[in-house]
Amino acid sequence: MKPAKKTKGRRPLTREWLLPLPPAHVRDISLKCHMALVALRGNCGHEELLLRLRTSVYLLFVSLDDVRKQAASVELCLEAERVLDACAQRAADGAAWALRDDECAALERVLTAHDTCVATLPRVRLADLWRHVCAFAASGVRAPLALAVARMREHEAGGIAMAAA
Template identity: 40%
Template sequence: MLLPLPTDYARDESLRCHMALVGCGTREGGRDALNEMTRVTYLSFFLWQAGYGHADAATFSDAEAVLDAAVIRALDTHVWRLDEKEAAVIETILRIHDALLDVVPTHVYVAAQSRLATLLDRTQTISPIRREANTL
């Protein structure tokens, strides 16, 4: 658990996230692909909070704002996708996520996954990213 994630797992996780981003850029993009971008944003945020990776709170706040806007738009239009500018913001998150997968110890990753599961199980919550921004 002290070692980094297994290489095959990290590669598969990275590929899955990048494919979801590709799916978010198509007219046929689905809710699942956009949800995956939300998942990876929060997971990366939790890993960053644990002291890993090179980012800042604004990076995650920007990504959350883009995802929120995309969901609100999708509820109206039924088109679950990101435009080019929005996708560029999420690409930054994916670069951070990929770098984290290479260095974070397994036990830290598992703890972040647990925090994410807890967050996603709640019916109402305050965004941990917004909470962090409000304390700065």
Template identity: 40%
Template sequence: MRKTSPRKRRPLTKAQLLPLPADQVQRLSLKHHLALVSLRDGHGDLEVIGTLLHVLYLAYFLRNASDADPELYPRAEAVLDQCVARAERGESWALTDGERVVIVQLVVAHDAQLGTVPAHRYLEAWERVVRVTAPGARSPIREVA
């Protein structure tokens, strides 16, 4: 027997069930890779860190049980935190070689997600990202760790 919920959900449209449009995936991927290159080359800033934090949290919310490396998310978050801490001390917005490897893994993993995730899952994840990046919000990754 099927349970009915008090709040009826509209059926998803075909567009919501399909993967994101290829041109949107390419634009997002380019934005993410440019942020990575900026940080790698020591030209990071708050906007670049913000972009990479969005990548981190989107990838985290879009993950599934078959992800090869579930520890990637806390490692990537620690890398971005360390980068911000260095910048707060007046050092350059840059990644060390070891940190770069972690963020490259994150961006590549998120590229794979973007190519296959249904649009409705992406939008649901984005809404969660907006909530966890609001002032005073806490990291969902740290809460689990």
């Protein structure tokens, strides 16, 4: 009798995929994000830099369950998204791609949490989260985080109502 053939499953992950990103790669990602903030703060921004910050916000949002012990929250992500949307709207109205000083605090906190996330999560988890970030970015929906949070809260409220019944 022949042994049963093994069905093809997912290939085992290599050590490289189970560990966090190399420090040089983490520094590169962090530097690009922080430089985008500096450029937008200094009235030297453009749409691509705003998009880099937006993806940082989205990555932090989708990784909140992984980074709960940090000072990151849904509200911080929503505030950062509102700041970036306001900047994009000002640019669409003809102003420079720039952030006001009062708008930068939320983005600084996002980038601090984003840096920790990128430095500590395994590469396989970051790749999975990045797929979610791409879905947010490609959705074409204005303020996708606000919409996602509204749906989450609606779902939670429905679950609480069903539990109470």
